[in-house]
Amino acid sequence: MKPLIETIVSPLVDYPDDVEVTVEETDRKVRYHLTVHEDDVGKVIGKNGRIAKAVRTVVHAANSNTNKKVYVDIM
16 A cells, blocks of 8 residues: 555655655554655645545555555645
8 A cells, every 4th residue: 555655646746755655553444644845745735635635535445455444644
């Protein structure tokens, strides 16, 4: 899932080398922390959060085969 998030976000930002995804996993949930360059935060969130919502939707769909809740946090 980590490479999927990086693949989606990297073309959207001006500093693709600063895209970093860390994973925090527990029994019932998986939380992905997406960190980008401070100038790119608005591009990843998008107008009214549309891009962030789309990224979360794709990650949820890709992870539908497990019973864990999936969260994507943009730091």
